[in-house]
Amino acid sequence: MKNWSEFYRPRKLSEVIGQENAIEKLENYLRNFPLKKKAVILNGPPGTGKTTLAHVLAYDMEYELYELNASDMRNKSSLNERLKPVLEQKSLFESGKVILIDEVDGISGEDRGGVTELVSLIEESEYPIICTANDAWSSKLAPLRKKCEIIEMKEISPADVKKILASIIKKENAKINAELVNRIAMKSNGDLRSAINDLESASKIGETEVVDIDERNRSVDIFKTLKHIFQDKVSENMLSAFDNVDMPLDDVLLWVEENIPRVYSGKELVRAYERLGEADLFKGRIYHQQYWRFLVYENAFLSYGISEAKGKKEKTGFYKYSKPERILKIWLNNQKHAKRKTIAGKFSASTHVGEKRIMKEWKEVRNILKNSLVQKQLKLDAEEIEYLMKY
Ligand SMILES: Nc1ncnc2c1ncn2[C@@H]1O[C@H](COP(=O)(O)OP(=O)(O)OP(=O)(O)O)[C@@H](O)[C@H]1O
Ligand SMILES: [Mg+2]
Structure with a gap:
């Protein structure tokens, strides 16, 4: 099935929106290569067109683009392995070549190895090199910054x-x-x-x-808090970590669910899923029995529980956290459900059939409710009637 954000990825330079400044700088770099700074970093938040711009501009200027990624930088031999075809192949049409190293924040942080490999690649390369990063200013990329011009990509207005x-x-x-x-x-x-x-x-x-x-849009806070919980050394303070995030706990659960497998693996992942399951269980009880005090438990499993699943140590390294795509879907679905509930309420009030049963046997109820006389009697409003016709 087609995914809109991929399907509508710009293919021409004119389709890359809101990045005129970056386009100009990158074009300038490619035309005048090699300058004193032999590489560039396209730096900016997720979803602003960094990867897209590299591809589209290379295409526009008729360069062949070779893509390497952070894991190719593990060590010299893996890098050489990947680079060999790039450097040896004479380009068929005598066009230029450009190397893209996407998401350099992902270069292993623990030893300096990866960054060192990349720096020496830049020093030796005959070809222009474009890196992309979400945070080019992190300390581990300091040696890289010395070799690169940093081109900032703006958030799209x-x-x-x-x-x-x-x-x-x-x-x-x-x-x-x-x-x-x-x-x-x-x-x-x-x-x-x-x-x-x-x-x-x-x-x-x-x-x-x-x-x-x-x-849904407190993403800055939630990103920070997730990183705190997933990566910092577990502590009791974490029990209140989500208090500062202005978001319902059930949404927090979706964020945790989305991001756990991006950070945890193996046994810690299994443990984290168990705790997520516990949190979800309490969430269910809160809903069905209206036991609001269970919120405390849901919260504890999502914060301390998830953090402790990785053991007592901190977790270094770079992980890409992302926003759960299901949030809007679930939430719109709930909206839909909300209408059904108000209708069921009215139906229940006049027939004394329980709301739960109405919801369960919605199909039959709906048929009854299609009768306009019944609609009048129950005093359904226009929106409710519209909903009835659709669902
Ligand atoms: N400036 C832009 N103009 C038009 N479409 C864009 C732009 N930026 C992003 N998009 C849309 O968003 C999608 C993601 O863009 P892209 O992958 O280039 O982002 P990115 O900056 O590389 O993000 P990340 O940091 O997550 O890798 C594209 O497929 C495209 O649909
Ligand atoms: Mg990208």
Whole structure:
């Protein structure tokens, strides 16, 4: 199945939005190679077009692009292995070559090995080298910075995000509430990939009423807190780690679920999943029995429990945390469900059939409710009736 953010990845330079400054600098670097700084780092937050720009500009200037990744930098022999074909092959059309090293933050942090390999590659290379990074200013990349010009990629402005979303909606002929699109753009924090993912989720749910998505966007805090819990040495203070994150605990659970396998592996991952399961269990009880005091347990498993799953040591290294794609989907689904609940409430009040049973036997109930006389009697409002017709 096609994924919108991949499908609508820019193929031409003119389609790369909001990065004029970076484009100019990168173009300048390629034209004038080699300059004093022999490589560049495209530096910026996720989803702002770093990988895309490298590919598109290389294509536009008719360079052949060779992509290496952080794990190729493990040691000299693995690097040489990967580089050999690049350096030896005479380009078929005598075009230039450019090497892309995507996501250099991922270079192993513990020893300096990887960064050293990369620095010597830059020193020896006859070809321009483009690196990308989310945080070029981290201390482990200091030796690399000396060799590189840093080109900052900006977060995409909400207005530009909106333009791109609008053009996708048009091409897809999708029906999405305009106000919802607005909010997705406003709250994207300049991350186009996640904005497009949200848009795709919204389109699958269909036309919905406008909803408040503010809560989902405390990403800065949640990223920091997840890193704290997943990577720092476990401590009792962690029990209150999520208190500072302005997000419902059930959303926190989704963030934890999404990111655990990116950081943990093997036995620690198994343990973490067990604890996530416990948290989920309490979440269920809170819902079904309205036992709000269980929130404490859900919270404890998600914070201390998850942290302790990795043992007593800290976890160094770089991990890429990301926003769960399911959040918007789940949450829009709940919205849908919410209408069903208000209808069930009215039905229950006049028939004395329990709400739970109505929800369970929705199909039959729905058939009854399609009768406009019944609708009148129950005083269903226009939105409820519209919902009935659709679901
Ligand atoms: N400047 C942009 N103009 C148009 N589309 C963009 C732009 N930036 C990102 N996108 C969209 O977002 C998707 C992700 O972009 P890309 O992979 O280039 O981001 P990135 O900066 O490399 O992110 P990461 O740091 O996560 O690797 C693209 O497929 C494209 O659909
Ligand atoms: Mg990228």
